[in-house]
Amino acid sequence: MSDETKARSIIEPKVLKGFRDFLPAMEIPKKAITNKLSEHFSSYGFVPIDTPVLEYTEVLLGKGGGETDKQIFHFKDNGERDVALRFDLTVPFARFLAQHQSELALPFKRYHIDKVWRGENPQKGRYREFTQCDFDIVGVDNAEADFEILSMMDSSFKVMGVQDYQFCLAHRGLFNAFLSHLGVLEQSVEILRSVDKLRKIGEKEVLATLAQITFSEEKARSILAYITKDNPAEPFLTTLSRLSELAGGEEEHTQRMKTIYGYLKRAGIAEHFTLDPSITRGLDYYTGIVYETFLTSLPSFGSVCSGGRYNDLASLYTKERLPGVGSSIGLDRLLAALEELKSPIVGTARSSDVVILNTDAALFPDYDRIARSLRSQGLKVDVYLVQKKLAAQYKWAETNAIPFAILCTAEELEGQTLTLKNLTSRETIASLTIEEAALHIKKELF
Amino acid sequence: MSDETKARSIIEPKVLKGFRDFLPAMEIPKKAITNKLSEHFSSYGFVPIDTPVLEYTEVLLGKGGGETDKQIFHFKDNGERDVALRFDLTVPFARFLAQHQSELALPFKRYHIDKVWRGENPQKGRYREFTQCDFDIVGVDNAEADFEILSMMDSSFKVMGVQDYQFCLAHRGLFNAFLSHLGVLEQSVEILRSVDKLRKIGEKEVLATLAQITFSEEKARSILAYITKDNPAEPFLTTLSRLSELAGGEEEHTQRMKTIYGYLKRAGIAEHFTLDPSITRGLDYYTGIVYETFLTSLPSFGSVCSGGRYNDLASLYTKERLPGVGSSIGLDRLLAALEELKSPIVGTARSSDVVILNTDAALFPDYDRIARSLRSQGLKVDVYLVQKKLAAQYKWAETNAIPFAILCTAEELEGQTLTLKNLTSRETIASLTIEEAALHIKKELF
Numbered sequence: 001m002s003d004e005t006k007a008r009s010i011i012e013p014k015v016l017k018g019f020r021d022f023l024p025a026m027e028i029p030k031k032a033i034t035n036k037l038s039e040h041f042s043s044y045g046f047v048p049i050d051t052p053v054l055e056y057t058e059v060l061l062g063k064g065g066g067e068t069d070k071q072i073f074h075f076k077d078n079g080e081r082d083v084a085l086r087f088d089l090t091v092p093f094a095r096f097l098a099q100h101q102s103e104l105a106l107p108f109k110r111y112h113i114d115k116v117w118r119g120e121n122p123q124k125g126r127y128r129e130f131t132q133c134d135f136d137i138v139g140v141d142n143a144e145a146d147f148e149i150l151s152m153m154d155s156s157f158k159v160m161g162v163q164d165y166q167f168c169l170a171h172r173g174l175f176n177a178f179l180s181h182l183g184v185l186e187q188s189v190e191i192l193r194s195v196d197k198l199r200k201i202g203e204k205e206v207l208a209t210l211a212q213i214t215f216s217e218e219k220a221r222s223i224l225a226y227i228t229k230d231n232p233a234e235p236f237l238t239t240l241s242r243l244s245e246l247a248g249g250e251e252e253h254t255q256r257m258k259t260i261y262g263y264l265k266r267a268g269i270a271e272h273f274t275l276d277p278s279i280t281r282g283l284d285y286y287t288g289i290v291y292e293t294f295l296t297s298l299p300s301f302g303s304v305c306s307g308g309r310y311n312d313l314a315s316l317y318t319k320e321r322l323p324g325v326g327s328s329i330g331l332d333r334l335l336a337a338l339e340e341l342k343s344p345i346v347g348t349a350r351s352s353d354v355v356i357l358n359t360d361a362a363l364f365p366d367y368d369r370i371a372r373s374l375r376s377q378g379l380k381v382d383v384y385l386v387q388k389k390l391a392a393q394y395k396w397a398e399t400n401a402i403p404f405a406i407l408c409t410a411e412e413l414e415g416q417t418l419t420l421k422n423l424t425s426r427e428t429i430a431s432l433t434i435e436e437a438a439l440h441i442k443k444e445l446f
Numbered sequence: 447m448s449d450e451t452k453a454r455s456i457i458e459p460k461v462l463k464g465f466r467d468f469l470p471a472m473e474i475p476k477k478a479i480t481n482k483l484s485e486h487f488s489s490y491g492f493v494p495i496d497t498p499v500l501e502y503t504e505v506l507l508g509k510g511g512g513e514t515d516k517q518i519f520h521f522k523d524n525g526e527r528d529v530a531l532r533f534d535l536t537v538p539f540a541r542f543l544a545q546h547q548s549e550l551a552l553p554f555k556r557y558h559i560d561k562v563w564r565g566e567n568p569q570k571g572r573y574r575e576f577t578q579c580d581f582d583i584v585g586v587d588n589a590e591a592d593f594e595i596l597s598m599m600d601s602s603f604k605v606m607g608v609q610d611y612q613f614c615l616a617h618r619g620l621f622n623a624f625l626s627h628l629g630v631l632e633q634s635v636e637i638l639r640s641v642d643k644l645r646k647i648g649e650k651e652v653l654a655t656l657a658q659i660t661f662s663e664e665k666a667r668s669i670l671a672y673i674t675k676d677n678p679a680e681p682f683l684t685t686l687s688r689l690s691e692l693a694g695g696e697e698e699h700t701q702r703m704k705t706i707y708g709y710l711k712r713a714g715i716a717e718h719f720t721l722d723p724s725i726t727r728g729l730d731y732y733t734g735i736v737y738e739t740f741l742t743s744l745p746s747f748g749s750v751c752s753g754g755r756y757n758d759l760a761s762l763y764t765k766e767r768l769p770g771v772g773s774s775i776g777l778d779r780l781l782a783a784l785e786e787l788k789s790p791i792v793g794t795a796r797s798s799d800v801v802i803l804n805t806d807a808a809l810f811p812d813y814d815r816i817a818r819s820l821r822s823q824g825l826k827v828d829v830y831l832v833q834k835k836l837a838a839q840y841k842w843a844e845t846n847a848i849p850f851a852i853l854c855t856a857e858e859l860e861g862q863t864l865t866l867k868n869l870t871s872r873e874t875i876a877s878l879t880i881e882e883a884a885l886h887i888k889k890e891l892f
Contacts, residue, residue: 011505013545013763015498016529021542022496023549024556031494035481043821045798045828045846048477050468052461052575053499053561054519054531059457073500075521078565083462085500096467099459103469105845107831109797110470115499119524129498137831144810144831151814266811267818317459351555352491364590365712368597372713375489382491385553385583385590399551400491 018121018128028349030335033160034113034133037329040159041111041135044152049110051092057084060091062316071118085117089134089328090313097138098317106139106322113331127332136326141311143259146289147267149325150260153293153305154269156329161345162338164296165304168276171253172286172308175277178226178247184214189284195227196282199302203228222246227278236261239275253288260289287311288325295337304334352380354404354420354441355397361387366413370406370434377438397423404441464567464574474795476781479606480559480579483775486605487557487581490598495556497538503530506537508762517564531563535580535774536759543584544763552585552768559777573778582772587757589705592735593713595771596706599739599751600715602775607791608784610742611750614722617699618732618754621723624672624693630660635730641673642728645748649674668692673724682707685721699734706735733757734771741783750780798826800850800866800887801843807833812859816852816880823884843869850887 015021022030038048057074061084074084086092089112097104113133120128135152137145150167157165175192179185194209203224210220226246229239237258244254257275264270281290288309295301307327314322338346354374356367364383371381382402384393397405408418412431419430420437422444429440461467468476484494503520507530520530532538535558543550559579566574581598583591596613603611621638625631640655649670656666672692675685683704690700703721710716727736734755741747753773760768784792800820802813810829817827828848830839843851854864858877865876866883868890875886 009508009762010765011508011762013505013541013760014502015545016500016502016523016527017525019498019500021498021546023546024493024495027494027496030496031484035484038477038481042798043826045801045826045848047470047795047797047846048473049470050473050476052465052467054462054465054563054575056460056462059459062455062457070524073523077462077519078516079463081462095459099461100467100469105842107842109828117500129500140831142832144807144829147814148829148831263811263814267814314459316455316457319456351493352488355491361590365709368593368709368713380489380491382555383590383594385586385594386588396551396553400493402491 016128020127020129024351025349026335026346028351029338029346030131030331033331033335033345034131036159037133037156038111038113040156041152044109044148046109046111046135046152049093049096049112050114051086051089051096051112053085053115054083055086055092055095057082059095059317060084060086071120073117073119087118088116089114089132090326093134093136094314094322095317097322098314098320101318101320107145108138109136110138111135130333131331133329133331134326135328136324138313138322138324138326141288141309141323143256143263145325146256146309147260147263149307149327150264150273150289150291151267151269153291153327154272157272157293157305160334161343162295162334165272165293166296167273167291167293167305168279169257169273169289169291170275170277170279171257171288172280172290173253173288174243174247174251174257175226175280177251177253178243179223181246181248182219182222184219184223187213191223192280192284193282195223195278195280198227198278227280229276229278232274236270236273236275239277243275243277256288281306281308285310285313291327295341298337298341301333301337301340303330304337305329350401350403352382352400352402353445354379354406354437355382355384355393355400355402356406356408357390357393358384358387359390359407360410363408363410363413366408370408370418373434374438374441377435377442379438379441394423403445406437462574466573466575470797471795472781472792474797475792476577476777479781479791480577480777482605483579483602484557484559486602487598490555490594492555492557492581492598495539495542495558496560497532497535497542497558499531499561500529501532501538501541503528505541505763506530506532517566519563519565533564534562535560535578536772539580539582540760540768541763543768544760544766547764547766553591554584555582556584557581576779577777579775579777580772581774582770584759584768584770584772587734587755587769589702589709591771592702592755593706593709595753595773596710596719596735596737597713597715599737599773600718603718603739603751606780607789608741608780611718611739612742613719613737613739613751614725615703615719615735615737616721616723616725617703617734618726618736619699619734620689620693620703621672621726623697623699624689625669627692627694628665628668630665630669633659637669638726638730639728641669641724641726644673644724673726675722675724678720682716682719682721685723689721689723702734727752727754731756731759737773741787744783744787747779747783747786749776750783751775796847796849798828798846798848799891800825800852800883801828801830801839801846801848802852802854803836803839804830804833805836805853806856809854809856809859812854816854816864819880820884820887823881823888825884825887840869849891852883 072084072087077083190213198206210223211217244250279292286308290308292303293305309325311323313324367383371383374381405421417431421428518530518533523529636659644652656669657663690696725738732754736754738749739751755771757769759770813829817829820827851867863877867874
């Protein structure tokens with residue numbers, strides 16, 4: 001191809017609307033967080049699974065289709081099959097459970113951290129391609145499983161180094177008992193959807209909608225009274241008593257909540273949990289506890305971790321009843337929030353701990369030898385691969401946020417020493433052995 | 447929904463042809479390997495990036511389209527854009543480089559481990575969805591960069607615990623010099639494609655094709671002589687001299703190969719590298735070293751890690767010349783090979799190190815407390831979440847390959863002790879403290 005033809009045929013390098021690249025400065029912390037979470041989930045005996053990105057559209061949407069339809073990427077493949085990109089990790093998990101029942105032992109605890117796709121209109125902090133981090137316990141319906149999910153949520157936020165978070169709990173069963181007591185259980189789906197919008201559209205709008213749904217202003221006001229707390233600091237068990245009363249007295253759901261709260265207390269983590277009856281989660285399939293998580297210093301970001309108990313997850317694919325409880329961290333939204341909060345978690349994207357500068361190409365095998373030695377001592381080490389002016393090499397180190405540089409001349413190598421330079425403080429220490437340099441770097445960085 | 451309606455509307459849980467689920471037994475080792483590789487690449491200063499799964503078809507295929515066309519999943523999205531699932535990680539990387547040039551400092555060393563999709567017909571060990579693991583150095587064309595990729599390939603295999611691998615190197619530039627000397631350089635693309643099939647179709651077929659391409663049986667025999675080694679154990683530099691001679695004498699490519707080999711020697715890793723002129727890699731864009739990797743005990747699996755030097759990767763998207771060298775590990779094929787070899791790497795899929803058995807639901811908060819303590823000591827710990835018959839709990843532990851169980855009665859808890867059971871040997875040790883139990887488990891497992 002002539003240069004001219006080439007120039008003409010250049011394609012503009014761009015990504016689709018709502019999609020994005022992750023440069024190292026963002027991908028390094030993202031990977032660090034997913035690794036920490038994976039390791040943490042494993043410490044609870046949760047196991048990873050993987051499912052295809054592409055599935056039969058019918059399997060993902062059910063035979064009906066409906067609202068979600070417009071939001072998903074679906075098409076006919078070369079074999080004329082109607083296929084779609086998964087829009088969450090829950091539906092593929094339900095299909096997975098039904099398909100592999102005989103190979104799995106219940107209770108089954110799995111986690112899955114991966115991308116999902118939705119064709120909705122991109123907004124700030126919302127993308128068409130985003131990463132979810134799901135963890136579920138399937139095959140058991142009790143307070144112990146509910147507690148374990150909540151407990152792991154709490155420790156996950158600690159492991160990620162996130163502070164100032166609050167888990168807001170409610171109980172779908174208790175809410176339904178209340179609606180039943182009020183005589184409006186049949187409208188529960190519409191009521192749930194309306195209540196779910198409280199944070200977005202405010203009390204007045206919700207009240208108006210509820211009155212339309214229940215044909216009664218009084219009932220609308222009762223529902224609003226149930227879902228709002230006059231005193232945000234009201235103790236957990238006080239709120240619970242009040243809600244039980246509104247629902248017509250104590251029953252199994254109240255008991256479950258009490259037991260869960262008792263476990264949280266015993267584990268010493270109750271302080272991060274409030275009972276917040278405005279949390280309902282729009283989705284029909286929840287039957288027990290439901291929860292959302294807010295960053296107290298950034299409430300406008302919305303919930304960064306949500307979920308609840310469902311008692312028949314895989315009913316689309318199997319007649320076996322598979323109760324479960326699970327949670328999903330919206331990793332991209334959480335990352336965006338942490339960036340906004342200038343959290344140190346998203347600010348440590350150095351490509352390596354130290355770069356060995358290239359001042360004499362003939363010494364390259366020695367640079368490589370020193371690098372190997374430092375790596376074996378647990379450091380991330382670059383060798384600058386070209387003999388260039390030092391200024392250019394320092395600039396490269398700066399762009400990559402590398403904190404240390406090593407220089408060594410033929411003479412120094414002869415004497416088995418090197419010079420270490422702290423690229424932040426500009427401090428230089430000469431005549432170090434490799435081991436001394438490693439110790440010094442580790443002392444400063446870790 | 448009535449049970450009857452439900453029964454009728456059940457959807458068969460299945461995945462698309464050429465796609466598959468990863469159950470924990472396979473996903474645990476896969477994650478372990480990708481984590482090890484990521485950490486290892488990082489120790490060389492390679493940084494992770496991420497790109498969208500979905501891109502403009504034109505961006506992925508170029509304006510021409512062509513052969514790949516039929517192999518990719520592409521469709522019109524809701525905005526009538528022609529979009530496609532990426533079929534490798536190289537093309538998106540080229541686009542990424544062109545798009546973010548100003549934000550990156552060269553040399554740029556990146557790795558990317560993720561899925562790609564091809565619509566080709568599935569065969570044994572070949573899937574429509576598979577994971578690639580790519581690592582490249584861009585922005586520098588010298589022996590040092592070539593060496594660093596080869597060196598990292600070697601250490602990657604060591605890190606993965608793979609033994610018996612052999613890297614087969616060749617040099618595209620040297621081969622072209624030979625073809626030029628023979629007067630058939632113009633047919634190089636067809637010749638490369640034909641030679642690339644040597645392992646598959648054998649010498650006789652290749653000879654016939656080469657004769658057709660070059661219109662000369664003599665030239666075909668010369669090419670065959672160049673690409674075959676009579677003595678497979680021929681020393682690297684002897685083969686290099688012979689090839690240089692056939693190409694009309696020493697030139698820059700011979701020099702480059704000598705320098706690379708010198709570095710491999712100095713680093714003490716030369717034994718895993720052979721010069722194998724039959725390696726050509728079918729793809730046009732290679733210009734320097736090329737390589738494939740074979741498991742010596744499973745050569746039939748083909749190459750599990752391949753790549754080479756290209757000197758103009760992003761020319762589709764930018765006028766700037768971006769030379770590079772890179773490599774790609776076919777992770778799924780490698781995993782399949784390791785499974786076939788019964789490697790211990792793919793045989794360690796236990797969900798946790800120890801399960802605390804549930805013999806008295808009232809003691810659950812204590813089980814949870816013991817579990818937390820053991821986790822903080824670095825162990826993976828399950829609490830069995832339901833009070834069931836012990837036989838059922840043991841069976842569950844067995845299915846999940848959990849090696850240890852902890853039992854404790856109210857009495858033991860009073861005395862701050864517990865009983866540890868090795869589920870393989872059936873050995874039981876009573877009256878241990880939590881710390882003693884942790885030490886015992888660690889001693890056995892790590």
